[in-house]
Amino acid sequence: MSTEIKPPADEGPSNFIRERIQQDVAQGRRDGRVFTRFPPEPNGYLHIGHAKSICLNFGMAAEFGGRCHLRFDDTNPVTEDVEFVEAIQEDIRWLGFDWGDHKYFASDYFQQLYDYAEALIRAGKAFVDSLTPEEIKAYRGNFYKKGTASPYRERSVEENLDLFRRMRAGEFEEGEHVLRAKIDVEHGNINMRDPPIYRIKKAHHHRTGDAWCVYPMYDYAHCISDALERITHSLCTLEFEDHRPLYDWILAQLDVPGDPEQIEFAKLNLSFTVIGKRKLKQLVELGLVSGWDDPRMPTLAGMRRRGYTPESIRALCERVGVSKRNGMVDVSLLEHAVREHLNATSPRVMGVLQPLKLTLTNWPAGQVEWLDAPYFADDPARGTRPVPLGRELLIEREDFKEQAVKGWFRLSPGAEVRLRHVGIVRCDEVVKDEAGEVIELRCSLDMASRPGQPGAARKVKGTIHWVSAAHALPVEARLYDRLFNVEEPNEAPEGKTFLDNLNPNSLTVVADARVEPSLAGAPTGTRVQFERLAYFCVDRDSTEDRLVVNRTIGMRDSWAKLEAKGG
RNA sequence: UGGGGCGUCGGCAAGUGGUAAGCCAGCGGUUUUUGGUUCCGCCAUUCGUAGGUUCGAAUCCUACCGCCCCAACCA
Numbered sequence: 296m297s298t299e300i301k302p303p304a305d306e307g308p309s310n311f312i313r314e315r316i317q318q319d320v321a322q323g324r325r326d327g328r329v330f331t332r333f334p335p336e337p338n339g340y341l342h343i344g345h346a347k348s349i350c351l352n353f354g355m356a357a358e359f360g361g362r363c364h365l366r367f368d369d370t371n372p373v374t375e376d377v378e379f380v381e382a383i384q385e386d387i388r389w390l391g392f393d394w395g396d397h398k399y400f401a402s403d404y405f406q407q408l409y410d411y412a413e414a415l416i417r418a419g420k421a422f423v424d425s426l427t428p429e430e431i432k433a434y435r436g437n438f439y440k441k442g443t444a445s446p447y448r449e450r451s452v453e454e455n456l457d458l459f460r461r462m463r464a465g466e467f468e469e470g471e472h473v474l475r476a477k478i479d480v481e482h483g484n485i486n487m488r489d490p491p492i493y494r495i496k497k498a499h500h501h502r503t504g505d506a507w508c509v510y511p512m513y514d515y516a517h518c519i520s521d522a523l524e525r526i527t528h529s530l531c532t533l534e535f536e537d538h539r540p541l542y543d544w545i546l547a548q549l550d551v552p553g554d555p556e557q558i559e560f561a562k563l564n565l566s567f568t569v570i571g572k573r574k575l576k577q578l579v580e581l582g583l584v585s586g587w588d589d590p591r592m593p594t595l596a597g598m599r600r601r602g603y604t605p606e607s608i609r610a611l612c613e614r615v616g617v618s619k620r621n622g623m624v625d626v627s628l629l630e631h632a633v634r635e636h637l638n639a640t641s642p643r644v645m646g647v648l649q650p651l652k653l654t655l656t657n658w659p660a661g662q663v664e665w666l667d668a669p670y671f672a673d674d675p676a677r678g679t680r681p682v683p684l685g686r687e688l689l690i691e692r693e694d695f696k697e698q699a700v701k702g703w704f705r706l707s708p709g710a711e712v713r714l715r716h717v718g719i720v721r722c723d724e725v726v727k728d729e730a731g732e733v734i735e736l737r738c739s740l741d742m743a744s745r746p747g748q749p750g751a752a753r754k755v756k757g758t759i760h761w762v763s764a765a766h767a768l769p770v771e772a773r774l775y776d777r778l779f780n781v782e783e784p785n786e787a788p789e790g791k792t793f794l795d796n797l798n799p800n801s802l803t804v805v806a807d808a809r810v811e812p813s814l815a816g817a818p819t820g821t822r823v824q825f826e827r828l829a830y831f832c833v834d835r836d837s838t839e840d841r842l843v844v845n846r847t848i849g850m851r852d853s854w855a856k857l858e859a860k861g862g
Numbered sequence: 863u864g865g866g867g868c869g870u871c872g873g874c875a876a877g878u879g880g881u882a883a884g885c886c887a888g889c890g891g892u893u894u895u896u897g898g899u900u901c902c903g904c905c906a907u908u909c910g911u912a913g914g915u916u917c918g919a920a921u922c923c924u925a926c927c928g929c930c931c932c933a934a935c936c937a
Contacts, residue, residue: 308876308884336937371936428935437933438864473935483865485933494935513937534931537866559867561930566873572937614885616875618868621930625873628886638899672895704897713895746895758895827896854897 310617312558316355316528325554329361330526333387333394334401334517336368337379337501339572340587340594341386343608343629347563350612352530353392364524365394369402370516372500380501382587386595391605399524401516402502408511408519409463411549412474412493416455420548421492422448423458424475431473434480435488442480442488462495465508469495476515478544486541490514518542522551529555532562533621563615564623566782568593569793574785583797584778590834590845591778591801601775602822602832602847604640607632623783633848637822637830642670645682645715645760646810646825648772650689652735652764656723657742658686663763668716680813684717687764689809691828694759695736697725702857704757706736713758715826718745760826767809770842773834774803814842822847 320327331352335341341349356363365387369375387394401408415421424447426434436442450458462472474493482488492515497508518541521529529542536559546555564570569578570593578584578592587594590601598608610632615624668682669675690706699707706712711721719741726735743750780798787795814823814833821833831844 310875334937338937368937374936424935431935432933435933436864439933441864470935475935485865487865488933491935496935510935512935517937533867535937537932539866561868614874616885618875620868620875622868622874625886628874631886634898643896643898673899702897715895718895751895755895757897760896824896824898827898850896850898852897857897 308616311619312351312528312530312560312617313355313358315558316359319527320359325527328525328527329356329359330364330524331356331361331528331530332364332366332521332524332526334366334368334520335383336371336374337376337383338371338374339379339576340382340596342570342572342575342595343565343568343593343598343611344563344570346390346595346608347612347615347617348530348532349387349390349392350609351560351617353394355528355530361527362397363392363394364397364399364526366399366401366520366524368513368517368520369400369500369502370511370513372496372498372510375501377501382596386599389599389605390595390608397524399520400502401511401520402500404516404520404523405503405507405511407523408516409509411519411551412511412515413456413459414550415476415492415548416459416474417452418548419452419477421455421474421476422450423455423462423472424448424489424491425458425472428470431491435485436480437485442482442485444480445475445489448477448480448489459493459509462493463507463509465497467495469497471495474509476541476545478541484537484540486514486538487544490541492545514538514541515545518545518555518557519549519551521555521557522546522549522553525553526555527553529557531557531559533559533619535559559619560617561619561621563612564621565593565626565629566623567626567777567779567784569779569784574793577794578778581794583794590773590775600832600834601845602637602830603633604636604822607636610636626777630848634830634851637824637847641822641824641830642678642680643672643826644670644680644811644814644823645762646770646772646808646814646828646831647689647691647760647762647767648774648805648808648825648828649692650762650807650809651692651695651733653688653690653720653761654735654737655686655688655720655740656737657739658684660686662686663765666716680811682716682811682813683763683766685763685765688714688761689764689767690714690736690759690761694757695722695733697733700861702854702861704854705759706757711741711755713744713755714740715758715760716746717761718742718748718751719753719755758827760828762809762811766812768812768815768842770808770810770814770844771836772805772808772831772844772846774805774829774846776801776803810842810844817842824850 333352353363424445473491475489478487588596611629664684665681667679669679671677695706720738724737779796781796784793784796819835829849830847834843836843
């Protein structure tokens with residue numbers, strides 16, 4: 296039996312966290328166990344930043360044969376809600392991760408946490424402070440000034456215990472007392488200057504109801520929860536780095552079952568987007584987006600509705616890597632991952648956003664032929680769908696130019712172009728209305744160039760998409776663009792905020808687009824490529840007689856690039 | 863005036879004393895019945911700066927510079 300365990304090849308680049316875990320396992324630390332946890336606070340929806348943490352935590356656990364707990368960090372009842380605990384679970388599952396039986400809530404530990412607090416008091420390591428919040432702040436000092444001890448710091452164990460029990464019994468009002476760890480008021484690290492660990496909150500908790508009126512604070516609850524669950528590696532973001540001494544201090548005072556270690560990594564920042572619950576919440580509450588799942592939101596719910604795939608989000612997280620450098624990842628990396636997966640998985644279909652009538656003058660009126668068009672031209676074995684062809688078609692207005700410019704491969708008077716799956720067509724006549732606007736193109740189809748015909752291999756520069764006017768389905772196409780029009784929306788000039796960086800054109804609704812009939816009845820979430828245009832995803836707003844599709848992301852467009860260059 | 867971090871290509875990011883991976887972006891070309899995809903090239907003589915140690919440094923030492931986080935009874 297070989298003892299050599301080769302890690303899977305698809306691990307992604309090495310990073311300092313994996314290395315440390317590898318080392319711990321190799322040295323047999325904590326029996327070689329690797330238990331991680333993803334600890335969301337149920338006060339908002341999960342976003343792309345959380346995805347990085349989810350991938351890391353669940354990924355490391357899976358890689359080392361351990362497990363990853365889902366633990367709701369619900370220690371602040373005034374901001375949390377069940378709506379969020381449901382949504383969070385749905386999003387994690389959608390992303391592709393499974394916590395198995397290991398779903399926990401910090402609130403599950405309220406009694407134990409309380410008991411540990413009494414133990415801390417008995418050990419003389421915590422005291423009840425009766426200063427007002429303002430006074431506590433003043434006594435704490437700041438970066439320049441060391442703190443000074445609270446006058447209540449030397450209360451006796453008996454008095455502290457009595458006061459704390461009465462706090463728990465509801466005898467005091469919010470703000471009257473607080474339980475503080477007794478550490479070092481002069482510590483250079485402000486987190487160590489006798490941090491509050493319990494406060495009175497007479498609020499209804501979404502799980503424990505009114506059973507408690509004292510709630511533990513993050514620094515106190517998190518490390519103990521980790522220890523109780525015997526978490527080995529507690530991965531969190533950089534801003535908690537200077538909380539680590541407190542994390543370690545608390546556990547060192549207590550007789551807890553586990554021995555977790557906190558390791559910090561840089562959170563994900565994406566250009567042209569704002570990540571952070573507070574800001575996202577603001578967008579939702581101000582009605583600047585339609586909700587947490589607005590397809591422009593960087594929330595998992597929004598990205599799902601937009602048509603992004605979990606695979607692409609995971610690929611992004613893997614490519615971004617894990618380090619301690621606070622940086623900004625280019626959205627193009629995400630867009631690349633999305634296109635990459637969608638290209639491999641989305642059936643091709645034809646749809647027209649801005650229709651222009653095209654009449655096949657040599658096609659008999661009333662004659663309809665159902666073409667057998669492959670969903671994937673590169674691999675017809677993956678299936679086909681019937682596409683109706685008649686005399687009157689609709690093409691993309693953008694595919695016709697009255698004055699062809701150099702490099703123009705599409706339609707123009709007298710020019711030839713291939714109609715996808717049909718054959719080569721020549722534009723013989725341009726019909727205009729009184730206003731001079733082009734309203735119809737009259738073209739002749741070269742029958743010999745149809746698929747299977749001897750002339751099918753004839754080359755023309757361009758191929759365009761189309762739909763049969765008589766059969767096309769009306770669809771509402773929602774064209775989404777970046778929510779912000781600057782790389783770093785948080786950087787706003789004096790007096791402005793990130794809201795001033797919103798892109799006013801982040802949503803364009805095309806109410807009367809057309810698609811081929813094969814899309815009829817497509818269920819919500821169906822992803823397709825409208826050939827040559829973009830990837831679309833069927834939205835839940837669709838009704839029986841009207842599809843609504845969201846543009847997930849456009850195709851790369853080298854013509855647009857060329858055109859832009861030419862001025 | 864305190865504490866904690868971080869500085870490798872335009873953006874991420876490997877590298878752990880032996881002579882700068884990879885990905886995205888960009889550029890050029892190939893293939894193509896999607897101006898998509900594919901494929902192939904090009905893209906850091908240099909690792910924040912300056913010294914030093916060494917046969918040899920992005921990696922070690924020293925100093926300096928720059929950036930980020932911390933002063934909620936939030937997480």
